[in-house]
Structure formats: structure tokens, C-alpha cells
Amino acid sequence: MTPEYGHFALILAACLSLALGVVPLLGATFGRPLWQATARPLALGQLALVAFSFICLAAAFARDDFSVAYVAANSNRLLPWYYKLSAVWGAHEGSLLLWVLVLSGWTAAVAVAGRNLPPALLARVVAVMGLIAAGFHLFLLLTSNPFERVLPIPPADGADLNPLLQDFGLIVHPPLLYMGYVGLSVPFAFAIAALLAGRLDTAWARWMRPWTNVAWAFLTLGIALGSWWAYYELGWGGWWFWDPVENASFMPWLLGTALVHSLAVTEKRGLLRGWTLLLAIFAFALSLLGTFLVRSGVLTSVHAFAADPTRGVFVLGFLGLVVGGSLLLYGFRAPTVPAVAGFGWRSREAWLLANNALLVVITGVILLGTLYPLLADVLGWGKISVGPPYFNSFFVPLTLALAVLLGVGALLQWKDTAPRRLRSALILALVVALPVGGLLPWVWGSWRWGAALGLFGAVWIGVLTAIDLWRKSRASGRPWRGLRLLRAGYWGMVIAHLGVALAIAGAGVTTSYSVERDLRMVSGDRQKLGGFEFHFMGVDEVFGPNYRSQRGEIHVTREGRGVATLMPEKRRYLGGQVMTEAGIDGGLTRDLYVALGEPLGAEAWAVRLHVKPGVRWIWLGSALIALGGVVAVCDRRYRSRVRATARTAALAEA
Amino acid sequence: MERLKLFVPLLIFLVLALVLYFGLGRDPRALPSALVDRPLPPFSLPVLEGDAVVDESLLHGKVRLLNVWGTWCVACRDEHPFLLELANRGVAIVGLNYKDDPDAARAWLARLGDPFEAVVVDAAGRYGLELGVYGAPETYVVDADGVIRYRHVGVIDADVWRDRIEPVYRSWVIPQ
Numbered sequence: 001m002t003p004e005y006g007h008f009a010l011i012l013a014a015c016l017s018l019a020l021g022v023v024p025l026l027g028a029t030f031g032r033p034l035w036q037a038t039a040r041p042l043a044l045g046q047l048a049l050v051a052f053s054f055i056c057l058a059a060a061f062a063r064d065d066f067s068v069a070y071v072a073a074n075s076n077r078l079l080p081w082y083y084k085l086s087a088v089w090g091a092h093e094g095s096l097l098l099w100v101l102v103l104s105g106w107t108a109a110v111a112v113a114g115r116n117l118p119p120a121l122l123a124r125v126v127a128v129m130g131l132i133a134a135g136f137h138l139f140l141l142l143t144s145n146p147f148e149r150v151l152p153i154p155p156a157d158g159a160d161l162n163p164l165l166q167d168f169g170l171i172v173h174p175p176l177l178y179m180g181y182v183g184l185s186v187p188f189a190f191a192i193a194a195l196l197a198g199r200l201d202t203a204w205a206r207w208m209r210p211w212t213n214v215a216w217a218f219l220t221l222g223i224a225l226g227s228w229w230a231y232y233e234l235g236w237g238g239w240w241f242w243d244p245v246e247n248a249s250f251m252p253w254l255l256g257t258a259l260v261h262s263l264a265v266t267e268k269r270g271l272l273r274g275w276t277l278l279l280a281i282f283a284f285a286l287s288l289l290g291t292f293l294v295r296s297g298v299l300t301s302v303h304a305f306a307a308d309p310t311r312g313v314f315v316l317g318f319l320g321l322v323v324g325g326s327l328l329l330y331g332f333r334a335p336t337v338p339a340v341a342g343f344g345w346r347s348r349e350a351w352l353l354a355n356n357a358l359l360v361v362i363t364g365v366i367l368l369g370t371l372y373p374l375l376a377d378v379l380g381w382g383k384i385s386v387g388p389p390y391f392n393s394f395f396v397p398l399t400l401a402l403a404v405l406l407g408v409g410a411l412l413q414w415k416d417t418a419p420r421r422l423r424s425a426l427i428l429a430l431v432v433a434l435p436v437g438g439l440l441p442w443v444w445g446s447w448r449w450g451a452a453l454g455l456f457g458a459v460w461i462g463v464l465t466a467i468d469l470w471r472k473s474r475a476s477g478r479p480w481r482g483l484r485l486l487r488a489g490y491w492g493m494v495i496a497h498l499g500v501a502l503a504i505a506g507a508g509v510t511t512s513y514s515v516e517r518d519l520r521m522v523s524g525d526r527q528k529l530g531g532f533e534f535h536f537m538g539v540d541e542v543f544g545p546n547y548r549s550q551r552g553e554i555h556v557t558r559e560g561r562g563v564a565t566l567m568p569e570k571r572r573y574l575g576g577q578v579m580t581e582a583g584i585d586g587g588l589t590r591d592l593y594v595a596l597g598e599p600l601g602a603e604a605w606a607v608r609l610h611v612k613p614g615v616r617w618i619w620l621g622s623a624l625i626a627l628g629g630v631v632a633v634c635d636r637r638y639r640s641r642v643r644a645t646a647r648t649a650a651l652a653e654a
Numbered sequence: 655m656e657r658l659k660l661f662v663p664l665l666i667f668l669v670l671a672l673v674l675y676f677g678l679g680r681d682p683r684a685l686p687s688a689l690v691d692r693p694l695p696p697f698s699l700p701v702l703e704g705d706a707v708v709d710e711s712l713l714h715g716k717v718r719l720l721n722v723w724g725t726w727c728v729a730c731r732d733e734h735p736f737l738l739e740l741a742n743r744g745v746a747i748v749g750l751n752y753k754d755d756p757d758a759a760r761a762w763l764a765r766l767g768d769p770f771e772a773v774v775v776d777a778a779g780r781y782g783l784e785l786g787v788y789g790a791p792e793t794y795v796v797d798a799d800g801v802i803r804y805r806h807v808g809v810i811d812a813d814v815w816r817d818r819i820e821p822v823y824r825s826w827v828i829p830q
Contacts, residue, residue: 389726598738
């Protein structure tokens with residue numbers, strides 16, 4: 001019966017979400033405090049019901065209830081318990097349930113943590129999220145019910161989880177990514193609430209900032225984890241493929257980044273209000289578009305879930321309703337009166353605006369590349385495929401320009417910066433970054449443009465950040481005390497920017513200096529690559545819970561000293577799929593990466609060896625970026641100011 | 655007038671939504687090719703191994719699959735083990751290496767195994783254009799007379815093979 005309870009809870013949750021989307025909103029419109037106050041209990045009730053439903057599905061997996069079609073398709077008696085758990089979100093229906101669970105979680109979090117907000121605003125925000133949830137509940141119940149039964153004769157055993165997904169990365173990657181994707185619904189809801197209320201002061205920007213930061217930090221981590229997962233699980237050593245589904249998560253991230261920065265301008269200076277609203281709407285629209293691209297099967301991708309046109313129509317209709325409605329509202333309500341405050345070109349506002357423009361251009365370029373095959377087909381221009389060369393040729397120079405802007409922008413002051421202050425910093429940064437970028441590549445033995453540009457960008461950001469830190473710490477007269485006085489918001493920015501520098505350096509270095517070789521190796525063979533010697537010891541057969549594996553053993557030495565023992569595997573799962581598990585020795589300066597290819601008869605194997613310098617910096621940098629986002633939220637002023645503003649707002653309403 | 659400008663984002667979105675809507679009707683996996691039941695367009699292209707130049711008669715004489723692939727194509731990597739399995743079962747497959755670097759393609763086959771009878775190189779993507787290739791991987795069933803009988807866009811796995819391609823393939827192996 002458990003699956004039926006889960007299904008029933010889901011139906012109840014859908015009803016609650018509809019109530020949540022309507023009652024508080026009417027309460028806010030007609031000034032009924034009681035109706036507004038329903039927001040919190042309804043949001044909490046929705047979360048409880050969806051969580052219960054999720055637990056029911058997890059229980060069906062744990063108990064091998066193969067009478068549930070979704071369980072039968074994605075699990076197996078022999079699957080270890082932790083993969084049974086992660087299999088809950090291993091395919092379309094369950095991952096959508098996870099999506100709804102995360103959305104209910106965010107809604108409840110806003111309802112509870114937003115106690116300090118003016119009640120009418122909170123009611124509107126939570127109601128908008130309720131409406132979004134209602135759409136997804138209907139999607140889930142009408143097109144993708146995870147609790148569907150196979151009756152009367154359930155299969156004796158399940159078909160097993162896609163082996164690509166039987167991995168630690170899959171346990172954590174989707175929940176983190178969804179936390180980010182769905183978290184963008186919070187700034188969206190704030191923007192819509194502000195437009196609905198017609199109160200376009202800057203208070204909403206301040207309330208929105210911490211939520212945006214947290215969602216964006218989750219999205220950063222989710223994307224980085226996805227890249228890392230692809231790196232070690234797909235077995236060919238790449239870390240970004242410009243696959244449509246990767247792009248689908250990257251575009252909201254880019255707009256989220258733009259939003260985080262334009263929010264700073266709106267909060268501090270009251271400028272760019274319309275622009276910030278628009279970014280909040282489009283960032284969430286792109287997460288919905290991502291859902292559409294993945295679920296509808298309009299584009300082919302390694303990630304593609306079952307392509308089902310009815311699902312596509314539903315998501316597209318929903319997307320049209322949500323985004324079209326929001327933009328219509330924006331058209332009617334957005335402020336037309338330009339803000340009075342002006343700013344010069346040496347101001348932080350100007351450079352943040354330029355950074356925003358670049359981020360939007362990059363997003364546009366990626367959107368065009370992702371949708372171009374579709375667009376060309378619809379317009380009858382023939383069928384065209386767009387590959388990594390297109391994306392790289394735009395993305396690389398634009399990102400470098402962004403790095404240069406970033407370094408300068410962070411150094412500037414609001415309104416205007418003294419020319420001398422700016423000039424001295426720029427000259428110093430150039431004097432350091434040019435020779436370092438130009439010479440440092442020799443550390444890896446040869447000079448490459450990619451590495452030089454990446455390192456230049458990284459050092460440029462690093463030096464300018466250091467100069468700013470130095471100046472700020474000296475302002476109080478005592479440097480160490482000065483450092484401690486700096487606010488969490490500032491430290492968050494510093495950490496995130498250094499993360500960007502590290503990631504750019506890593507991308508430049510690993511693209512330039514990774515070496516790889518495909519070889520036929522027999523037991524006892526030795527091969528030199530990138531200063532290391534790889535010694536192939538042969539292949540054993542080992543057994544896992546639900547697979548049989550050929551496991552190679554390779555000893556790596558450097559100048560006679562042992563460095564690592566790598567165990568690449570070739571697994572054949574019960575379902576017949578063959579998977580490559582790379583053997584990786586990770587390190588701060590380089591990764592050693594070995595993948596086992598096909599057996600070539602008589603003890604011989606095709607083996608692929610990689611030495612990848614700096615590849616970890618990319619993920620380490622991403623982690624720093626996310627950390628920066630979270631640190632900034634800890635800034636005291638959000639808490640105190642939220643309370644203060646709420647008090648004033650409450651007074652104003654009373 | 656100022657107010658009207660604020661509707662520009664909405665307009666942009668509507669255009670995008672229209673494209674998506676019309677795109678929805680076109681399942682990229684089941685694109686009917688205008689070329690189905692018509693002979694393979696003529697070509698004259700180099701092969702991957704050696705310096706011979708071949709034409710469409712390479713595919714005459716028996717039923718074959720023509721598989722469009724490239725080393726830049728992520729999904730092709732997924733598909734590759736299954737192509738090897740098909741080749742082991744005796745299915746004749748000709749590769750069309752599409753918009754790719756021949757050295758990288760040779761290294762790929764050396765490493766992952768070579769399921770192809772022969773690989774034709776279409777480095778510039780011209781022939782792909784004539785075939786109407788949407789993206790890699792893509793697979794055509796070509797009968798003994800060199801006539802295209804079926805087209806599949808996307809990865810072939812055991813299910814796709816059993817449900818969609820094998821029936822067509824079998825029906826042309828044994829003439830009715």
C-alpha cells in the first residue's frame with residue numbers, strides 16, 4: 001500500500017500548493033491579514049506531504065517493490081543500498097519528485113525565515129512559489145507518476161539502474177544542482193512579488209540577496225560536481241563537453257552570477273532596478289528552459305531522459321505561462337523613471353554593468369549554440385550540428401575579457417574612483433601579471449598561449465584583489481586589525497574572485513599541458529609520459545555486487561620513486577552495459593588518469609594514459625566560488641537590516 | 655513610448671517559445687529523412703585507413719548500416735560498445751567520420767576497437783549535408799542496392815536496435 005499512500009500524499013500536496021498559490025495572494029491584494037497568514041502553514045504542510053511521498057518512493061526502492069514500474073525500471077535486488085536510495089532520482093519521474101521536494105523545501109524555508117518580512121510581501125513571495133509548485137505537481141501527477149504499478153504480475157527482478165549513474169557523484173550531484181536550479185525560484189518570486197505590489201524601492205533587493213547567493217552557490221557546486229563526475233566516470237578525461245544539458249545548467253548560472261552582481265548595485269545605489277528584476281526572471285526562466293530541454297527530447301544529449309512529446313508540451317506550456325506572464329507583468333509594472341543617481345566610468349557601478357553585459361552576451365552565445373540545430377531545422381536552413389569549436393571560440397575570449405573587468409571592478413569605489421588610485425593599481429597589476437603570465441608557462445616545459453592567457457588572467461585578478469585588501473586593511477591604521485574589521489560580505493567577494501582566478505588558471509594549464517597516449521600494453525610493459533613512467537602489471541578479474549570487472553593494475557613511478565598504483569576497470573553490469581572506470585591519482589599539481597580500453601587478445605589491452613596538470617584547480621576554484629557566495633550571506637548587516645527594514649515597513653503599514 | 659520598450663523582453667521570449675514549440679513536433683530521434691527509399695547520394699571520399707578514394711558503390715552488394723560519428727561527439731562514445739557488439743554478430747557497418755580530425759579518429763578506433771568494415775572520411779561535412787545529418791551519431795540502414803531504408807538519429811542501444819532498426823534490417827536481408 002505504501003506507494004498508494006505516497007501517491008495520495010502527492011495529490012494532497014498538489015491541492016495545498018494550489019491553495020498556497022491563491023489564498024495568500026488574494027490576502028495580499030485585498031489586505032486580509034488572516035488570508036496572508038495561511039502562507040506559512042500551507043507551505044509547511046506541502047513540504048511535509050511531499051517529503052512523505054518521497055519517503056514512500058524511497059521505501060519502495062529499499063524493499064525491492066518491483067510492482068512499482070519506476071522501481072522495476074531503475075533498481076535491482078543486487079544493487080547496494082546507497083544506489084537504491086540514489087536511484088530514487090536516477091530517472092525522469094523520481095528526479096521530478098526530487099525537484100518538487102526541493103521546491104517545497106525552499107518555499108517552506110522562505111515562509112519560516114521570512115518572518116521578518118512585511119506580511120503582505122511574504123504572502124506574495126510564498127504564493128508565487130506555490131503557483132510554480134502547483135505547475136510541477138500537475139506535471140508530475142498527469143504525465144510522470146512515479147508510483148504507477150505494474151499489475152497484476154510484477155516482474156521478479158528489476159532492470160537495474162543505468163550503470164553510468166551507479167556512482168557517488170550521482171548520489172550528490174542532482175540534489176545539489178536542483179537546490180541551485182530551484183533556488184533561483186526564490187529571487188524570481190521576490191521579483192514578481194515586487195512587481196505585483198508595485199513597490200519598487202530597493203528593499204526587495206536586500207531581502208533577495210542572501211537567497212540568491214545561497215541558490216547560486218548550490219548551483220556552482222552542482223555544476224562543478226557534474227563536471228568532476230563526467231571527468232572520472234565517462235572515462236575519457238574531459239571536464240566540459242558543451243553538451244546541451246551541461247549548457248542548460250550553465251546558462252542559469254551565468255545569469256545568476258549577473259544577478260548576484262546587479263543586486264549589489266541595486267541594493268547599495270538603487271540603480272539598475274528594472275535590469276535586476278529582468279535578470280531574476282530570466283535566470284529562473286533558463287532553469288525552466290533547462291528542464292524543458294532535458295525532458296522534452298528536442299535535443300539529443302547523453303543526459304537525455306526519456307523523450308516524450310506530451311511532457312515536452314506540458315513543460316513548454318508551463319514555461320510560456322510562467323515566463324510570458326512574468327514578462328507581461330514586467331512590461332506593465334517595471335519602473336520607467338530612470339534613477340536619479342549618476343555614476344562615472346571609473347565607478348564600480350559602471351564596471352559591474354559591463355560585467356553584467358558580458359555575462360548576458362556569453363549566455364546568449366551559449367543559448368544560440370544550444371538551440372541552433374533546432375532553430376535551423378525549424379526555419380528550414382538544413383540540419384546543422386554545433387560542436388565544441390563554436391563554443392570555445394566565443395567563450396574563451398569573452399571569459400578573459402570578463403576576468404580583466406572583474407579585477408578592475410572589484411577595486412573601484414561606488415560613484416567614482418580617484419584616477420591616481422586606479423592608475424597605480426593597474427600599473428602594478430600589469431607589471432606583475434604580464435611577466436608572470438608570460439614566463440610561468442615554462443614551469444611545464446614549453447610555452448603555450450592558452451596557459452599564458454589563463455595564468456595572466458589569474459594573476460591579474462589575484463594582484464588586484466591583494467591590492468584592494470591591502471588598502472582596505474590599512475585604512476584603519478593597523479593592518480591586522482583592519483583585516484579583521486572587514487565584513488563577511490567583502491570576504492565572500494574576495495574568496496569567490498580568487499576562486500575564479502584559480503579556475504581560469506586551471507582551465508588554461510590543463511588545456512595546454514595535458515598529454516595522453518593510447519597504447520597496446522601487455523603485462524610488464526613500461527611507458528614514459530609527461531615525466532612519469534607507467535608500468536602495466538596486467539589485468540585481473542574481480543566481482544562487484546552487480547557487475548563483473550576486468551581490473552588492470554598500473555604502477556606509476558617518477559625518477560625511480562613510486563608515485564601511485566592505479567586500478568582502472570572495465571565493468572560489465574548485469575544489464576549487459578559495459579562501463580569504464582578510470583584509475584585516477586589526483587593531486588594538487590597534476591592528475592594521473594588511466595582508462596582501460598578493449599582487450600586486444602593474448603594478454604594485451606588497449607590502455608589510455610593521461611597526465612593532466614592543474615585539472616583539479618578548476619573544481620577547487622569552483623568550490624571557492626561557492627564558498628564565497630555562502631560567506632557573503634553570513635554578513636551581519638543582512639540580519640540586522642532585514643529586521644530594521646521590516647520594522648519600518650510594519651510601521652509604515654500600520 | 656518608454657513603457658512599450660519594456661515589452662521587448664516579452665517579445666524576445668515569445669519568439670523563442672515559438673521556435674521551441676515548432677521544434678517539439680520534430681523528434682530528433684525519428685526524423686524522417688527525405689532520402690528514405692531513395693538511393694544513397696553519390697559521393698567520392700577518402701577512406702580513413704590508406705589513401706584510397708571510394709564512392710557509393712562501397713555500400714552495394716549487401717545490407718549495411720551507415721553510421722555517422724566523430725571523436726568530438728560525446729554520445730558516439732556511448733554508442734561505440736554496442737556497434738562493436740553488432741559487428742561481432744555479423745552486421746556490416748560502414749562508418750562516416752563526420753567533421754573530424756582523421757588522426758584523432760584513427761586513435762579512437764585503435765583504442766576502443768573498430769566495428770567498421772570501412773570508414774569514409776567527410777572532414778568538411780559536405781556529404782553529411784547531402785545526407786541531411788542532424789548531428790552525430792546517426793545511422794542509416796542501406797540495402798544491397800544502395801537504397802536508404804531507414805534512418806535513426808541518436809544513439810543505438812540494445813532497445814533501439816531490437817525495436818526499431820533490426821526489424822528493418824532483417825526485412826532487407828531476406829528479400830520478400
